[in-house]
Amino acid sequence: MGRTTHARFPWVDYVVSGEADTLIGGLCRDILTHGRDIPAADLPFGVFGPAHRQAGYPAALGDLVPRAVVENMHALPLPDFSDYFAELQHSLYADRVHPGLPMEFSRGCWWQRSSPCTFCGLNGALMTYRQKPAAQASEEMIEMSKRYGTSRIEAVDNILANDYVEKALPRLVALPEKLAIFFEVKANLKRDEVEKLAAGGVRCIQPGIESxxxxxxxxxxxxxxxxxxxxxxxxxxxxxxxxxxxxxxGFPRESDAWYAQMGRLLPLLHHLQPGHAVRLRYQRFSLYHRAADQYGLTLSPAASYRYVYPLSERDLADQVYYFEDSEDDDAGRDFRALDAKRRPGVQAVIQGMDAWANAWCGLTPPILSMRDTGDEIIVEDTRNVAAEREQRVKGLARESNRPIATAEILL
Incomplete structure (x- = not known):
């Protein structure tokens, strides 16, 4: 994508393909000294300059585009947000803005290395996973929070590092005032891991639930x-x-019957946090893009790009990130414009997710919980599908359903 941008738009002088952290300083110094006349041989690996338009572009293995890569994340400096906070201080809306600090602790996805999700195009063709040591990650969060006076940390990682729950969180648990942290995580977390995340100040997660x-x-x-x-x-x-x-x-080879069954089950889950129904988009570098024939796909650039880039179809296919299946009758449509008769299961899920979200719009979200008083188990159920708002279980029935702890738990 960067190479096509450079090749087809001559007003773009330099493009860094990949990670510029360690080369950007030297590159900028060279540009200030030599302008547009840096010889191709003097440009860092992964950088395209004006000289490449005459000499030709360098090639690499894989997708044939060289990428700069930072191997040692341990040595990367902390981001500097001082300009932003200086501007915010003078803003008329400063009292309404609650900033979070974007921070990076790893690059790549450890799950992607062994078994990539078919739809994911993150990280390009680069499958290497790198992370900062857990102890460094926790100390950097604390340092940045003190530096800018905010407890909100927004991790931009693809996925939470495997060892952070055990090695990074204890330091954060010990803080007298907890941070408020966001992380993307894999959905197979265990109960004790979620409990540790909460105790360490992780207030929000984006797990790869997907279905x-x-x-x-x-x-x-x-x-x-x-x-x-x-x-x-x-x-x-x-x-x-x-x-x-x-x-x-919208996955290749999926069955609408799966969604019909899912739609019938959604009302039972209204006591849990709702999500959204989202149509699949085909991304560059995903398995669907790299092996489209194997999935019966005929991919072409998403239609909206043609209104933006004055390029041929061939160049456009190299330029864009999102693609559509030209054999899909619903390609490019809003999901609410689907033919309900052709995809009734999907329609049921879309409507079911909307109803689920609406159930959480009130002051008190639905709940399904049980509390063991010692003599009986009290089940509270405020879902719309509940047969009774409260049920009391005693005797042998209580013994067979008694929770491990006597505190109230969610069912």
Whole structure:
């Protein structure tokens, strides 16, 4: 994409393909000294300059485009947000803005290395995963929070590093005033891991839930099941962790019957945090893009790009990130314009997710919980599908359903 931008738009002088952290300083000094006349041989690996338009572009293995890569994340400096906070201080809306600090602790995805999700195009063709040491990550969060006077940390990582729960969180748990942290995570977290995340100040997560049907999840290569996803939603509600998640639809070889079944089950989950129904988009570098023929796809650049880039179809195919299946009758349509008769299952899920979100619009979200008083179990159920708002279980029935702890738990 960067190479095509450079080759087709001559007013772009230099393009860095990949990660510029360690080369950008030297590159800028050279540009200030030599302008547009830096010889191709003197440009860092992964940088395209005016000289390449005459000499030709360098090639590399894989997708044939060289990329600069930072191998040692340990040595990268902390981001400097001082200009932003100086501007914010003088803003008329300063008292209404609650900034979060974007911070990076890893690059790549450790799950992608072994079993990439079919739809994911993040990280390009670069499959290497790198992370900062856990101890460094926690100390950097604390340092940045003190420096800018905000507790909100917004991790931009693709996925939470495997060892951070055990090695980074204890330092954060010990803080007298907790941070408020966001992380993207894999959806197969265990109950004790969610509890530790909450205790360490992780207030919001974006897990790769993607579906509540195990067959669809297998089709995506997620490595999780519908039961694991529901369990995660339950534990997050129980421990006070907000969840941002979606149900994706529109996959090659999926069955509408899966969604019809899913749609019937959604009302049972209204006591858990709702997500959104989102149509699949084909991304560059995903398995669907790299092996389109294997999935029966005929991909072409998404139609909207043609209104932006004055390029040929061939160049456009090299330029864009999102693609559409030209054989899909619904390509480019808004999901609410789908033919309900052709995809009734998907329509049921879309409507079911809307109803779920509406159930959470009030002051008190629906709840399904049980509390053991010692003599009986009290089940509270405020879902719309509840047969009774409260049920009391005693005797042998109580013993067979008694929770491990006597505190109130979510069902």
């Amino acid at each position: 509540l049907d195990s067959r669809a999840l297998k089709l995506m290569g997620k490595g999780t099941t519908a039961a694991q996803n529901v369990q995660l939603l339950k534990w997050c509600r129980q421990f006070g962790v907000r969840v941002i998640w979606s149900i994706l639809w």
